[in-house]
Every structure is written in structure tokens, then in C-alpha cells.
Amino acid sequence: MQRIFTRRKLLIILALVINVLQTTLCDISVSTNDLAIQLDKNDSFILYVRNHTSLPSLIVFDVQHTDIVRVSSSSINITNPNENYNITVEAIGAGHSEIVVNDTSSETNLKNAYVRVTVNKIPELDTFSLVIGWIYFVAWSISFYPQIYINFKRRSVVGLNFDFLALNLVGFTLYGIFNLGLYFIPEIKDEYSERYPRGLNPVQVNDIVFAVHAAAATIITIVQCFFYERSDQRISITARVILGLFGLFLFISIILAGTDVIHWLDFLYYCSYVKLTITLIKYIPQAYMNYKRKSTVGWSIGNIFLDFTGGILSMLQMIVNSYNYDDWVSIFGDPTKFGLGLFSVVFDIFFIIQHYVLYRHTSYDEQS
Known part of the structure; x- marks a missing residue:
């Protein structure tokens, strides 16, 4: 009994010492x-x-x-x-x-x-940059609806490439996983803080809203493909192989993260890398399909104009910020984000040329 009381006293004294040290540190x-x-x-x-x-x-x-x-x-x-x-x-x-x-x-x-x-350099440019950011956020967010509307109006998805839809869904889902994980999961937020002690969390609420909304809008478009006329369109073998490789890569990454070989934060970064890769290739199937059909019927040009607007304003915001903070390295030293925006804009221009120049006098529906 005496030893039990002695241990309790030692624990109390130790707690008091720790408390004193904490208050005097x-x-x-x-x-x-x-x-x-x-x-x-x-x-x-x-x-x-x-x-x-x-x-x-x-x-x-x-x-x-x-x-x-x-x-x-x-x-x-x-x-x-x-x-x-x-x-x-x-x-x-x-x-x-x-x-x-x-x-x-x-x-x-x-x-x-x-x-x-x-x-x-100029405080007003910060306000201008903020306005640009919200405009391209809105433009990109509503860019999904012209395609949904044209599908509904035609009761058909003929002309809309299924590879593009599949890649888009996977890309935005992974983007959503990255944003949700880094914003809501305490363990991953702690990992980020340990890796970048004085860094700000790069994920904002609007990033989460955009990713979740984009994935949901893509799902709605995919559901339309099950109810509306689609002819013999299906996901190509090439796209299935690519998506399979992405899936294998992420499955291995999950196992490595689950066995503590890599951090879960690294897994989220891998998701973002796959999303970036998808952004680079997702427009190619639709552009090739338009070329084969010699028509853009079924592919919404409204979607392209909104995507083009968002891409131009996104790059403009980067240029404005680079000038205002004399930070041109963010563009030329690490050109990934700017390059992806430019790549999307180039494809949008190509789609506009297909629609208004190359195939403006053709109608796939009439020819078939």
C-alpha cells in the first residue's frame, strides 16, 4: 500500500514539474x-x-x-x-x-x-486578379451544362466521345479526392504541415466545390448516355488500357500508403499527377472523332467557348500575379500549370476551327 501511495505522489510531482516547465518555457x-x-x-x-x-x-x-x-x-x-x-x-x-x-x-x-x-506593385491588381479568378471559376463550372442541354434537346449523345467522358470522370474524381483529403482529413493536413511547416494549405473551398460539381455534372452526362440514342459508340480499348494502367498505379499506391511505405499525402499527390496527365490527353479522342466524322454535330460548342474563356482568364491571372509580385519563375520556372492551361486553350481553338471552318457545312446526322 505504501508503494502505491509513493507512486501516486511521484506521478503528481512529475505532472506539476511538467506543468511548471510548460508555463516557464x-x-x-x-x-x-x-x-x-x-x-x-x-x-x-x-x-x-x-x-x-x-x-x-x-x-x-x-x-x-x-x-x-x-x-x-x-x-x-x-x-x-x-x-x-x-x-x-x-x-x-x-x-x-x-x-x-x-x-x-x-x-x-x-x-x-x-x-x-x-x-x-499595385494593390488594385490583387482585386483584379480576384475578380478574374471568380469569373473563370464560374465559366469552368457552367461549361458542363451546354453539353447536357444539347444531349437533352437532341435526345441523343451521338457525336459525344465516350473516351472523353470516361477520362473526364476519372480526372475530376481524383481531383476531388486530392482536394477533400488535403482539406478535411486531419492526419493528411498534419503531414502537409510537417513537410511544409510555414506553407499554406493550397486547397480552398472553391477548389472542392468545383471538383465535386464537375464530377457530378460528368456523371449526369454519362447517365444521359444510357437513356439517349448513342448508336454504336462505346469506350475504346485504348482508353480502357490507359484507365487500367492508371487504376493499377493508384491501387499499388494505396497499398504502399496503407503499409506506411509512402505517406497518404504522397498518394494524394499521385492522384493529382494522374489528373494532370488526363488533362493533357482527354481532348484527343473527341478531336479525332470529329475528324473521322467530318462533323461536330453532337459536340457542344458552348462548352468549348466557356472552357476557352476559363483557360484564357486563368493564364491572365497568372500573368497579372507574376507581374504584380515580380514572380515570373512561377510561370517559366515551373510551367506545368500555365502549360496545361495553354494546352487546353489550344485544343479549344482547334475545336472552334473544326466547328466553324472545317466542318461547318457538314452534318453527320444527315449523312448517316
């Missing part, structure tokens, strides 16, 4: 982790120092890009255990930078001691 934080400043202007943040016992101490500000921002003081001598310091940040160049706080004391919590700084 020095904590350095900032009033905000994000600052947006116009070029040649300045702003400030407050540095909070709490329970600093190793005095005197030196706090140093490590600026990621000294040609973009400058702080009012490169270091501060701490002589008071609890103090607030107003730090001025001057914007001397457009772009993105980060200010990290370092302390000579090893017993300091610096988890939130950083500031991400964005410096723009």
Missing part, C-alpha cells in the same frame, strides 16, 4: 504570420516575448530575401522576461519573402515566430 511569437505590403511602403508587426529566463539574450531576424524586405532592426537585445517589440518592415522589392525569428537561448518556443511577407 520562453515563448516568442508575432502578432501576425502574414503581411501584405505595397512596394516602397512599410508595415509592422508586434514581437511578443514571454517568460524569457535566459537574460540577457539576443534575438536575430533572418530575412529570406533581403532584396524584397528590410526590417527596422536586424537584432534585438532582450533584457526583460516579458516585453513587446514593434518591428517595422519596409518593402523594397516586389515578391514573396519570409522573416524568421531566431533566439540564442535553446529553451525558446519559436514555432510561431515567423512572418510571411508579400510585396505587390
